[in-house]
Amino acid sequence: MPTEKKKVVEQPKPLTGMWTVNAIGRLGNLMGEYATLYSLSKMNGRQAYILPEMHNQLSKIFKIRLPVLNRDVANRIKWRGYGLHDWMSEDYRHIEGEYVHFGGTPCSFTFYHHIKDEILREFTFHDFIKEESYAYLNNVRGDKKNFTFVAIHVRRGDYVHGMPNTWKGVVADNGYFPKAMDYFRNKYESLLFIVTSNGMDWCKENINNSKGDVHFAGDGQEGSPGRDFALLAHCNHTIMTVGTFGIWVGYLVGGETIYLTNYTLPDSPFLKLFKYEATFLPEWIGIPADLSPLLNNKQP
Structure with a gap:
């Protein structure tokens, strides 16, 4: 009997690099920055990290899961600064760089609404x-x-x-x-x-x-x-x-x-x-x- 070909299940590629975002503003701004970082990093196949200042505020309320970047480490990395405006643009799907530090205070569903369930899970209350x-x-x-x-x-x-x-x-x-x-x-x-x-x-x-x-x-x-x-x-x-x-x-x-x-x-x-x-x-x-x-x- 002819042998059946086994289906090859492609494993997701591991996330690489180290991307982060500034922690500017109060609760609503921090949530927007977190969600935008989460989405853009995933979209570009990069690993997201949040700064301690962001973790200190959001983790008081939510069961957020992105890893925290030590401040001493963050200060020594040669970041590529990348400014974001407040809505999603097509070029944000193709951002270059292993070490990217996002600036701005983005808060728009256009960045992350396609993965709404994941974002809501990140903002699960304690x-x-x-x-x-x-x-x-x-x-x-x-x-x-x-x-x-x-x-x-x-x-x-x-x-x-x-x-x-x-x-x-x-x-x-x-x-x-x-x-x-x-x-x-x-x-x-x-x-x-x-x-x-x-x-x-x-x-x-x-x-x-x-x-x-x-x-x-x-x-x-x-x-x-x-x-x-x-x-x-x-x-x-x-x-x-x-x-x-x-x-x-x-x-x-x-x-x-x-x-x-x-x-x-x-x-x-x-x-x-x-x-x-x-x-x-x-x-x-x-x-x-x-x-x-x-x-x-x-x-x-």
Whole structure:
């Protein structure tokens, strides 16, 4: 009898080299940098390493798995610096170099959405954080069943002055939230909005809680954002304003996400660094910002 040919199973090629990325910014930026490094390294067949500064922050919250590069080693390597803009480009699929150090603060699904399951696995919360988040939500829910939680993140802080003065843009005003919240109120009978912010006093004054369906969580401090992030990420849907923190909440939650859009003037320098279509997923729902404060300031 003729012998059957055995099928040859090709083994994946081992990753080579040593690629890393800068650790700039706060939680949302670090997550974007991590996910981008993970994806680009895999795409180019290189081994990714993260710097200690990034590991120190992300490992407090997530079960990240990329190896950490010792700082003394990182300082002695002759890196090829490679700047990234905020969205995926075709030439990023063919990056040369054994030792590449990425710069920039990329945070766009266009880098990593094709391996979404792997990225979500990297950003798996530690078990104790999950337990704390669910315990908190169960406590505010009380005895109600079939309950829907909608995360609301309100970015204020430095953006309040930075957006109009530097970027010709605005942050979410008190007219944005009723539109976003009514979308969910019209779909769900039993729901609760969980609000976190670095401007909680403003939120309590400007987000209407006359229906009793708003819960203001957290103390509004920026020193420990992990708790707020985890709490929002365990909700069912998301309302975000601006910033990478809210973007990552929406990405991890899944569900429906409503976001503020068109929040800059057409001649904003921000648009040289940022693309709406590369930042917000196509299925997310955008509500245009009110730009009248900026337009009125232009008038004599």
